[in-house]
Each structure stands twice: as structure tokens, then as C-alpha cells.
Amino acid sequence: MxxxxxxxxxxxxxxxxxxxxxxxxxxxxxxxxxxxxxxxxxxxxxxxxxxxxxxxxxxxxxxxxxxDPKNCMAPLPRAFQWADGSSYVNHVELVRKARNAEMPDSFWHDPLMYQGGSDDFIGPNDDIVLGSEEWGIDFESEVAVITDDVPMGVKVQHAAEHIRLLMLVNDVSLRNLIPAELAKGFGFFQSKPASSFSPVAVTPDELGDAWKDGKVHLPLRSTWNGVQVGQPNAGVDMVFSFPQLITHLCKTRKARAGSIVGSGTVSNKDSAKGYSCIAEKRALEMIAGGEPQTPFMKFGDTIKIEMLDKNGKSIFGAIDQSITEPEA
Structure with a gap:
């Protein structure tokens, strides 16, 4: 459905x-x-x-x-909860390696997760309006699930029963604001503006055999300014499945119906699959040559995020947006 x-x-x-x-x-x-x-x-x-x-x-x-996706809001225009994980530890490892930061072993066993703003999501074809290019505008292509009521302490083997729908995400990040916020030791806030979601949310059965073990085993395509820059497989190198993320979320609290849980930036160890965010591309450049070469997004840039089935048909419709500055 x-x-x-x-x-x-x-x-x-x-x-x-x-x-x-x-x-x-x-x-x-x-x-x-x-x-x-x-x-x-x-x-x-x-x-x-x-x-x-x-x-x-x-x-x-x-x-x-x-x-017409242009007439759509996000499937849930506002939600009771938006919790974004970081299931693709390869992505975290690359970004930390680029700045010579140690990779804690716990990251492979205990999911990273932050709680984002959920009161005002962006529609799939609506502009991403931001105040300055100097903030380091970046896209992040992800997959997300929507849950029903999940009890506190849910076990991994039962968490999948609470997944009702799946959709795609552009978890917009402002990279140049992140370091100062994290240095405060209190997490993201201004550096994580409103996220965007695909036009359509689908029930897991729509994915057929691509939905397996709580993961979506299909490539996620990111097209920046008309050029495809990434197509990593969302089921490959996903260290924490969606049931594991839900279990992590509900260790000490319930999650109410309409809670959204994100996968984090989809990333494969095979760099030939490209990237799902600019920060990862810049990290690879820094590791290889000491300096990043790829700039962040500018006003007028476009980003398209889409997932196709094995027959080449769009499953969720496309997130297809432009970066714009506020009207005077």
C-alpha cells in the first residue's frame, strides 16, 4: 500500500x-x-x-x-517524534578519520541516535530555504520507518512488528555549524534544520524480497545538480537494522504511533558506489590528499533522492528540491 x-x-x-x-x-x-x-x-x-x-x-x-508529488506535503507533515540513527558506521568512520579522531569501538555495538525537530517537515518538492551558504549546506540521503505504538523495552525480535510504513529522507545538515554545537556536549540543534521526506510512504510488503532482516536491500540514488553522485545499497553495510534502532530508541521510553526512525546516511564501504552526503566525499578527499575539494551546496543547487525497484520503477517517488534563500 x-x-x-x-x-x-x-x-x-x-x-x-x-x-x-x-x-x-x-x-x-x-x-x-x-x-x-x-x-x-x-x-x-x-x-x-x-x-x-x-x-x-x-x-x-x-x-x-x-x-503529482508537487502537490504533496511530507507523508507526516509533523510527527510526534523524529529520531535519526547512524546505522552505516562506515560513514561515521570516514568522517572521523578525516579529522584524525579516534573511532570508539562502542560505535559498532551501540547505535548513535539524535532526536531532531519534528514539528515542521518539508514537502518532497518544496524548496529548502536556508539563511546562508556559509553554514555548509549538505544533503543526507536516508531511509526511514514509521512505527505504531512501541512499548518501552521492546525486544529486537518483536520490534519489526511495529513498523508500519517506510519512506525516504533528506536529513539536511549544516556542516559548518556542527563542530561548535558538538563542542558544547549537548548535541545537534541549529545545525539540523527541517528534514524532507519522499512523496509516498509504503507498507513493507511493497518492497517484496528487498525488505529482509529489517533492511531495504536496494540502491538509494542521489543526484546533485543533475549528476548522479551516489547509489549505495541501503541493505549493505547497515550495521544496525531498523528493529535494532527501534529497540535502542525504546530502551527507556515508549514510542507513540507516528514516530519516525531514520537509518542515518546510507553508505557502502565500496567507494565506487558514490556518496549520500557531501561530507563523506570531502572526508575521502581529505584522507587521500589532506584537503577537501568538493564544496558544499549553494543557492540554486538541486538534490534528487530516489529508490527504484528491480524493474526500474520508482517506489516512493522522488525527493526533488532546490536550495533557496529566504525572500527579502
């Missing part, structure tokens, strides 16, 4: 069901007005949405319309 949120002038938008080929859609307000409402009572509402989805795919949907 594929779900999206249509812009309607409200904070939370309107839930729509989208066809598997991402060509048509149908408003689901007779079933649930918003995605959050569907997640709040998933066991009752999901079968009704599934029925609508099946009818849509078979050409029997009523009041259908052409699906």
Missing part, C-alpha cells in the same frame, strides 16, 4: 491513497482524514485503505485524479 498527504491549506494535509505505479490517487477522507489518524487506529483503518488501494490498482477506484 502507498500513502501520501495532499496539500489542502491545513497543517496536516489530507490523506490520499496512491497507485502502485504512482500515476493516480484517491482521497481517503471517508476512511481517515490524515495519516496520523490512520496510524492511531491502524488495525481498524489499514484494511479499509488496503481495499481502496486494490481498487485503485485494478482501475476500479472512484473519483481518482492524477498523482
Amino acid at each position: 502507498k500513502l501520501a498527504t495532499l496539500k489542502d491549506g491545513s497543517r496536516d494535509g489530507q490523506l490520499i491513497v496512491v497507485s502502485r505505479d504512482l500515476k493516480t490517487a484517491q482521497i481517503a477522507d471517508g476512511i481517515a482524514p490524515t495519516l496520523q489518524r490512520a496510524l492511531d487506529d491502524w488495525n481498524f483503518i489499514a484494511p479499509q485503505l488496503e481495499q481502496m488501494y486494490n481498487q485503485l490498482n485494478s482501475g476500479r477506484g472512484s473519483n481518482t485524479f492524477d498523482f
